[in-house]
Amino acid sequence: MNIWIAIGLTAVGCYAVKLIGLLVPAGVLERPLVQRLAALLPVALLAALTAQQTFADGRVLVLDAKAAGLAAAAVALLLRAPFLLVVAAAVLVTAGVRAMTG
Amino acid sequence: MTSAGSGLTLLQTCALSLLVFTGASQFALVGALAGGGNPFTAAAGAFFLGVRNAFYGLRLSQLLALPRAVRPFAAQWVIDETTAVALAQPTRRSVRIGFTVTGLSLYVLWNLTTLLGALGAEAIGDTDAWGLDAAGPAVFLALLAPMLKTTMERAVGGLAVVLGLGLLPVLPAGVPVLVAALAAPAVLWAEGRRRGRTTQAKPDDVPGEDR
Numbered sequence: 001m002n003i004w005i006a007i008g009l010t011a012v013g014c015y016a017v018k019l020i021g022l023l024v025p026a027g028v029l030e031r032p033l034v035q036r037l038a039a040l041l042p043v044a045l046l047a048a049l050t051a052q053q054t055f056a057d058g059r060v061l062v063l064d065a066k067a068a069g070l071a072a073a074a075v076a077l078l079l080r081a082p083f084l085l086v087v088a089a090a091v092l093v094t095a096g097v098r099a100m101t102g
Numbered sequence: 103m104t105s106a107g108s109g110l111t112l113l114q115t116c117a118l119s120l121l122v123f124t125g126a127s128q129f130a131l132v133g134a135l136a137g138g139g140n141p142f143t144a145a146a147g148a149f150f151l152g153v154r155n156a157f158y159g160l161r162l163s164q165l166l167a168l169p170r171a172v173r174p175f176a177a178q179w180v181i182d183e184t185t186a187v188a189l190a191q192p193t194r195r196s197v198r199i200g201f202t203v204t205g206l207s208l209y210v211l212w213n214l215t216t217l218l219g220a221l222g223a224e225a226i227g228d229t230d231a232w233g234l235d236a237a238g239p240a241v242f243l244a245l246l247a248p249m250l251k252t253t254m255e256r257a258v259g260g261l262a263v264v265l266g267l268g269l270l271p272v273l274p275a276g277v278p279v280l281v282a283a284l285a286a287p288a289v290l291w292a293e294g295r296r297r298g299r300t301t302q303a304k305p306d307d308v309p310g311e312d313r
Contacts, residue, residue, distance in 0.1 A: 006141035011121035021159015048266030048282030069236035090240030095233030
């Protein structure tokens, strides 16, 4: 039962914050400062998420095979590789490094 | 997927994916419940991780320009991936198509893989051995890269990485990402001050001709 309570609370809360963003009136969004802020926020969030998913295990910072995988993805991006190739490079290099280091 | 192994039933695991549909929050909730946390703290952590979706919604609502009646339905799909894909599109039409296609395909795939994962969690074995855990950050990086055009955007990204990683060990799950989001207003403010000084020095300069 406790688990259902947690699921319910999380579902309602997460849906509410998603909706709030969409419902902010258009007038507020037409101000240039708000527009620039809204354009920069995803940059900040994506950068932080990328870093955390690569260098963190739970709340502990780690440097493991994923870092090599992400570096491969970065190289692929610099070479203007297509999206799927970028992701494939990250996955293959990560798996390769793990296989080699055991 | 992971939740099947931590005491949630098949139905609970699937309900989580269908109703919450924001991966980080789901993992956080499952992790907290598996660690013996009470449902309210677990839900609070998951909620914090979901708050960033509100910022995505801010940006998406300009780009999508959806009728008010459609917004409650679109809201469930406001997540990292749909935002990143929609932001990469040049026209409103392709923004809407990008958002809908990404939202729909992710929603279907995510829930299917949840069901399959919950059914055969042991059969798949260790997904980490295949390097699949690197796919997530690689996707984010690929989506982030085209956004890093100006110095300002790079400064925001760099500051966000430092904040996101540096605060991770000290703050509760989900909060460091929110603090990292402050990199955006911080850099805007610093840029505003810098520009303010240069315009004072050269009054002929036209301010705000950015990008």
